[in-house]
Amino acid sequence: MSFISTPGVSPLIIAAEAASDISSLTVTVTANIVYLYAFEVQAPLSVASVRWGMGATATGTTNMGIYTAAGNLVPGSDTTAKTNVASSTNINTYGTAVYLAPGQYYLALACSNATDTYNGKSLANAYSTSRHRRAANTVSVGALPSTTGAISTTTIALGVAAVPVGGLV
């Protein structure tokens, strides 16, 4: 008997849309804390770029990256510290697209200061009802930690995104 599995279709974008599709709302974060957005990959894909939105204040830097659900940084996914550009979508295009096997992951963002304003929103409580979390381990010398450490809830919901090869412009 022959057998064929039907894989999931690769997404055009992996995005924290509930935090992105908001009007005139920005949020500040705690410096060097790694904020996480949980997502799943149904079929193997390669991430071409990661993106974040900045408000009017942008004097610091941002690291973005991808962690496995077990809390390990996916090799090659740390963007290193990128200078924020105010009032725009900031995009880091990887020199080599980051391969992700089917599985569960976190999209990660950390800022170097507590004053830059990000596309996102602050919640009334650290609800555990969304995909937003934060890591215990922090950014050091401009690099994301190799592991997240303990993962906990957060009041910060950031409008972050990852775009696979062939995804949305």
Place this chain on the structure above:
Amino acid sequence: MADPGTGAHESGGNLDLIKADLDTIVPGVQGWIAATGVGTAAQDNSLTFASQVRKVVLYNSASVPVPIEFDQTATANSFPIQPGQYMVFDDILCTVIHVFPSATLTLNTSGGLYVKGWK
């Protein structure tokens, strides 16, 4: 009806040929057979089994589709195996899997094409 052995004997002593046919027909030979080869981008590549197989298992862990053919040259328009797709082809006879990857393709490792065959 003639005795089975008698027929084979009378056919001119072709017992070796009959045995070879039975080896191909009888299913369930233990142990999988590896395919070897490389996956150079944008060209036909041969992934060759050590011996002919009758069952093939393929899993595409690459992030792009992989066009394939059985025992004939592959092109970019050949039958594609989608990323994450797992396929079992049973009751076939195949010696060479041909692939035409759009990017360099590794074999039997994460991010590549997994190929196994059984007699």
